[in-house]
Amino acid sequence: MNTDLQNMMTIEYQMMAARNMQGMERWRIMQDAQTKTFEVNQSMTLNTARAAKKLADKWDQFVQR
Numbered sequence: 001m002n003t004d005l006q007n008m009m010t011i012e013y014q015m016m017a018a019r020n021m022q023g024m025e026r027w028r029i030m031q032d033a034q035t036k037t038f039e040v041n042q043s044m045t046l047n048t049a050r051a052a053k054k055l056a057d058k059w060d061q062f063v064q065r
Helices: 002-064
Strands: none
């Protein structure tokens, strides 16, 4: 009976460790996704600002002629 209890506890600890590893993997995936989303948004904002500046510069050249 004591061996059965030890086996049960060993299995339970293994299951807890597996759940912990899965949670850590989900956390890493979430962080990677958030980082990539931030990088894409930052890139889009920068490109939009550059495009607006180019347009303003072209308009300024046109007006100054």
